[in-house]
Amino acid sequence: MAVMELRNVVKKYHLADGNDFTALKGINAQFEAGEMVAIVGESGSGKSTLMNAIGGLDSDFTGEILYHGHNLAQFSQQELVDYHKKSIGFIFQNFNLIAHLNLVDNVAMAMTLSNVDEKTRVARAEQLLTKVGLGDHMYKKPDQISGGQKQRVAIARALVNDPDVIIADEPTGALDAETTGVILALIKEIATEGKLVLMVTHSDRVAAFCDRELRIENGKLLATTPTSSPATTPAVGRLEKVANMSLAKAIRLAFLNMKAKFGRNFLVALGSSIGIMAVILMLALGKGVTTYVSSTMKSYTNPNITEVHKQAGNQQKAMQNPQQMDRAEIAKQQQANIAAMTGASGGGFTDKDIARLKKIKHVDRYQLGYSAFSMGNNAVTYHGKRASVLMLQTMSDNIAKSTIVKGHAPHRGEVVLDKGTADLLGKDIVGKQVTFDLKVGTKNLTKTMTVAGLYEAQTQSVSTMIVSYDEVAKLYSETGQTLEPNVIYLHTANKDNTKQIKNKVKKLGYTGSMQEQMTEMFTQMLNVITWVLTAIAAISLVVSAIMILVVLNISVVERTKEIGVLKALGARRKDIRRIFAAEAFLIGLFAGILGVAFTYGLSLGINRFAHSAFDITLVMLTPKYVMTGIILSVVISMIAGILPANRASKLDPVEALRKE
Template sequence: MEKELRLIDVNKKYKLSNKDYFQALYDINVEFEKGELVSIVGESGSGKSTLMNLIGGLDSEYTGQIIAGGQDLSKLKEKELDNYRKNKVGFVFQSFNLISHLSILDNVTLAMTLSNVGEKERVEKATKILKMVGLENQLKKKPTQLSGGQKQRVAIARALINDPEIIIADEPTGALDSGTSLQILEILKEIADSGKLVIMVTHSEKVASISSRVVEISDGKIVSDRRNENYQKNASTFESQNLEEDPSKKGKQKQNLSFWSSIRLSLHNMWASKVKNFLMAFGVSIGIGSLILMMCFSSGITDFIDNTMKSYSNPQIVTITKKGEGNIQDVMQFNPFTDEEKNELITGINQYLDEEGISFELTEDDITPGFGMMAIATGAKVLYNPTGEGYGDEFSDPIPNEELESEAIYYLYSVPPYYSETNIIAGEMGSATGGLMFTQGINNLVGENPIGKEVKVTFTIRVGNNSRPVEVVDKICGIMDTSIMSNFMVLYVDYDYLASIFAEEGVSDSFAPTTYYIKTDSEETTKAINDYLFSTNKYSGSIEDQLEGMFTSMSKTIGTSLVVISSISLFVSAMMILVVLYMSVSERTKEIGVLKSIGARRKDIKRIFSSESFLIGLLSGIFGIIFNLILTGVVYLILQNTIGLAPISYRWWYFAVAIGVSLVISVISGLYPASKAAKLDPVEALRRE
């Protein structure tokens, strides 16, 4: 008959130390034919299991040759050995080695799943084989619901599913009673009678007595090889079952485990430990939810500032001031423009707009001058007379101190052209003939209803190399709401009125525009001019724009800090995932050995565990979004009820970030456990209990 398996001068040594070795097999030379039912017998430690591991491709460290189906196993690469175990050899173990969380059907089809065979074909073939071993009614049961004999039948069906040429049964009846053992041996005999090579490892004489051939091994050497003259080959029911592949598929290399198949296997594994995985996902979700909340706070504060400023600005007006020296105090001061600088500004803007293909041409008619300065008086006094006859009496109540600190009034500047009556919340706009307009900060100094009260404000101007005080005495005509500046102490006066004050003081030469306002024809032009101004690094916007920039920068810094702090919890979550998956590898070591014995590649094992970490990350991200929605709702209500403001704003991509971050954390955390699982030695893994 055709030689299915040949072993030529096979030796196997185990390394004990740098110098010491233990030799388990000595010069094994033996041949096996198709259709044989061979028993390899020997005492424990004789080397029979070692020999089976070599024949089955589980161990590749040996000298000599093992030729199976024309293939020299000693020359096969790791992936080729995986395919050999998947397609050419089937294992039946004494302890069954079924995966407890998979159904009987899924246990049997597992090898076909690793080959990426379609579900319909897998189910049809597995059902047919399970029917052969008498388990057609047990497809949906779990291994724990079966008897020992039934479990071994499932193991036999799994070994047959990819139609291998060699079946290796390691003590197939060792865990069974005598009656069940006989049934299992009958099944193995039928398989051999169908033309397959069946090799049983046993120390039972009863098992050996029904074999067609008995090979005895002792101390790593074959001591006898005899045939059973009484062995009678029978017609096998397995012959009538067409277990061969579709002829159209012959010669085609079988595919490997697909991504979706690995996801399906991972879902089974996760469901088996659903409580542990749920708690782990929930733990990660807390960090994810907190991260989103911090991002919402950051964007909420930024949006609040932006929206507030936009409600008080005109998108077709550009505000231009000269930059200070860099520190906050200088940034908040105003530097006057010379006529030469004004002309340079107009020329530069027009050249840039022309280069950008924008038809707008800036002229002097489009520019409105403005003035602003710090009110740095050494002693600002606010006076009034309720009768309106004068201002001789100091206003001492509700003001606690007659002498106000210099910071009492922060700014003095002309009314911007984009301010109108809509910005007046009390009183009316001033004019070129008089009238002082304050922001709401004045209420803190003169109490409620300040309209009509007469005040004196002293500020200092520079004249040549000297400075001198200038006093403004007038009535408060209006209270302005100017967004971000509203709660500051700011005085607004009409530009022409301010010019007349300087003229009256005899210091007209010290009065020059510190701000220019440009009226454009579209938002596109506004943006282009702002782009030009930014590119020169010489100009800034209005004081509101500068303060908005500072507050926005501060909010981003705070938001970034909050995100970094919340990221610490994500690091802890990553460590938790790594530890749990690492422990999972240890708990499922035998399962990994089973997968490798039926042909799973390192890549397949890694993909299964990586898929689990991927699913944990996906679940954590979903939980994190749900947790965040609940947490954000609670925080929103608390803030609204306590401070009347909840600066929380969502971006649609925050949820994508949540899922993405969760996936990245989980997948990265799962890399080491997955790699460790993939590198496990199948022989050692199968020994693990």
Template sequence: MAFLELHDIRKAYYLDKEAFPVLKGIDLQFSRGEFVSILGESGGGKSTLMNIIGGLDRDFEGQVLVNGQVLDHAKEKQLDDYRRAMVGYIYQSYNLISHLTVLDNVLIALDMTTLSREERRARALKLLDQVGLSEQVHKHPNHLSGGQKQRVAIARALASDPQIIIADEPTGALDSENTQEVLALLDNIAKDGKLVIAVTHSQEVADHGTRIVHLADGKIDGDQRLRPAYPIPAAPTVIKPKQLPATASYRMAFKHLMYNFWRNSLIMLGTAIGIFAVLLFSGLGNGINGYIQDQINSLTNPRSITVLKNPTGKRLTQDQVQSALMQNMAADPQSMVLSNGDFNRLAKLADGASVEKGNMIGGYRLNYGKLQQSGTNMTTWNKSVTASSIKHGHRPGNNEIVLTKQQAIQLAGPRSYRQLIGKQVKLSFNWVNKQGAPVAIEGTVRVAGLSEGASAGTTINYATMQRLLRQHDADARPNFAVFVAKKLSTVESTANQINNLRNGQNERILSAITVGSVLKTVNTYVRLASTILAAIAGISLLVSVLMIIVTMYMSVSERTKEIGILRALGERKKDIRRLFTSESIFIGLFSAILALGIVAVVSLILNHALYGLIKYNIVQLTVGNVIFAVVVAVIISFIAALLPARHAAKLNPIDALAAD
């Protein structure tokens, strides 16, 4: 039984609706060990017949049988498997892939076999040694002569151990010496039990084979046996084929990227600038949020909640609470008193770390020597006040008070105000007793420290305040509390619980003031601004997408013949798509790395320049920002490559091979 059979093969090309027959009923049989030359003039249908035998041309009538099995040309997957397992091509124009080395040009066929990596490399080197190119394995095709290129093509055709070798005018571009060498190699291939089919218009080449089939005007007009077919080896080698693994596509894409690195670097730079802008604004947003939070935290403990009596019984905003506080402190200070029951209810809240009692005075006077200074809103020291607000001295201890810098300047002068620390001052204010009658309070306290900045305030030791009030039979009950939450994340919810505490008449009894809501609002605005700026910067990424799309289309155009070569070797449409999308992904990945490098340098410069002014790193990148940059770069690169990759995969292999 013949190894390869052609039955009534007919093929026509159409111009508009007019048919131009090329093959007019071809019936041929081929056996292993034959070196068959298909001889004929140009335009006689030789190349068309070769494409049908090689599984590239699907649009024809008739049957092709391999080992007695019909090869269904309507099934693309079956043809891919057939080319991968059975066919090796040798072209007149060599059709080597320019960005791959000699060794890599042979390895691309071996990537679609079950051999291990070491076995593939060893076989490729062995084949190159057999064709006399062991010293040229690391050169690129543009550094080889025509004869050397053809020998690389022969080594590649033999790499996966195919049973059919199709040679299209294999000596058409060679001188006489190289022609004899190539013909001898083809003859040796036939001796190994392979079927060699050489398409040629040269009688000299045809006479070198075992058989000549003459094709004229689409018909067989001669079939001459020159000598018997070579015997088939008793134990022929068999290399099992497999579909191209994804890693092979990635390696090839990376090699092409590196081969054209400087051209692709412009695309990477453009994409990196867009990603850099998004990263920078995100980092600025993080830094500004952090700076604001740091500043607010330096003014007050963010986990603290100031709790006051709610005299209205209704839900009050923080501004309304502050307003009611000032009015009631002057008109009816006893209405602000917190009962033991209030403290007990606060202590039972689940997230409480501590509850602290405090006293707040609406107005007071300070005397030092002959100088006097009046002030408003003096509070006892509590956990909502941070020690960082005290720029000189320390927090108030027993019988001590902390004044503001401005108060110290008015009492001691702008040059010697710091000398007031440790000195005694007279404190006086008006309060009420438990019956509501006015009481004048006086006492001497020592200045423990001076506070400055936005958080500056007058604070006195709680025990000292209690002693002063009791000494004058004044009402010493606390009029505010400081509730400290265990977690910052629960401050807002706990404040809501406090605001919802009610008495028997279903009236609200307490009001909570937190810095968390203010901080949350400010951070929301900052995040919104940084997001808008990042989005505006992200528009540049659209330009990058267009650049990648154009680059990929250019790459497809430049590599059209390469696509045809890969399809002829047995690669699927899926493999071609992956080749171009993976190269685009590499571009995106390198763009992200470049963007991270740029933003790291710019962040270092900005932080160094501004740290002396604000004592804070204003650009802060998180791990999330880095991951976002890499993911976005890869995704936009992948999306940008989809259309060009799809276009590449849909190319007709025959047309692709014919491209210049």
């Protein structure tokens, strides 16, 4: 049975004016293994169109092209890919070598597309290059060898997967007479090894070198050998299936191309990295400032303590549905807030409240507390000097020892004053007696107490007096009133449990300290500002995406012929998309790494200045932000690469190979 048989092959082109042009007009021919056949014709005669059809590059024809009895017109897309990889080898007039690959990689390309392992394909490529006389040049680039040597590389590439059919399209058209003879001898040797060689040429010298000649003119064969084959030839087994290129090999090809155009790709990655750097820097700066504010506020409290305040019903409703409160309810809530601050609300913790809080998991003990904000009613006098006291609170484990800068915690009949108030009254006031005019609940009281120590906290600027809970209870008793605690301090042995306890307290309908609420408010404000600044910085990423889109589109235009060669060698659309998507991925990855590196350098400089000026870490570059930046860079680059990758995959191989 013939290797290849053509039966009434007709090819028409649909013109823009609605007419058809018939390029092939009922071609019939038969080709056997070991033949070297010249297909001769002038330019425009249809010989290249016929070769494109035989080579599986153009399946839009009528009639039958039978390869071992299988009709190419009925091949699926995958069968055509397998046909290109295993059954057909192309030798082009202009060589069509891939400029940024060395000779071994050029020859082994069809095996790369077939997912052959590196050791096997390199050994096969080196064997063929040695066979065609290029053993000393195999790791050179195409622009480092002569035209005749390039054609030898093309011959080796055509043979690498041991195909049955070799199609040589004007293989000597770009060569001198001496080199032409050498190339023809090589091709003749291929035919004698049992392969069918179809030589497209307009040269009578080349045609004379072949076993027989088929002359084509105006789409018709003027001379052909008769065929004795039956009208229908049965198929002889299934076509051989070939593996497809893996993602790893697509990434390698993309890397080699990027390496060849390193300067341009580096500038693109550099431009993209600036946007990534801005985003990471804003996130890290926000993290640093938020952490500083939070840690500063927490440094003056005990991390094992949870401070609990009772929340009024109106307050809870306001927090849940603030828009549903009318003016009367809002006014009532404001009065409740004032009463709570002044300690006159009467809404202290009941035994039931205390029991509920004691049952919270990980709470090992609790303290009762009291705090009240005075609207100018409380004052302290010492040796004729008088100062207002705005805040009265009880001593608890929540007050860090470091905040009492002089003296000790208050006992019965003692008080701790804030350092600012003490400075107004006079120096060396610790251990001295002072007189207080106090409003206790609803009644006024004058009381003499000993200053046990001085208190200083950067988070609290109001004048403060701190006494023991028992002392406040005694003051209430002296005025005929009963003290109800309005603060509960919950203690846990392990500070890692504090957050869990605070969350449970909120679920039960209570609130944390004013300090915690302020911290949360500042943190929320800083988070909003951080995200706004990050969003503004992210605008530059849009510019980066457009830049990558443009560069990859330019790359598609520059590599149109290369894409045609890859498709002729058996590359699927998916393979082409993968190569360009891999390039986009590598650009994004490189840009992300550059952005992280730049951010790291800037953070070192900013933090060095912040440490020397304020003793704080202003930029906190966490692994989370590093990964966010790199992933964001890759995703944006991949999105920008979708259109160029699809465009490249849809290129028609015939048109791509014609592009100069």
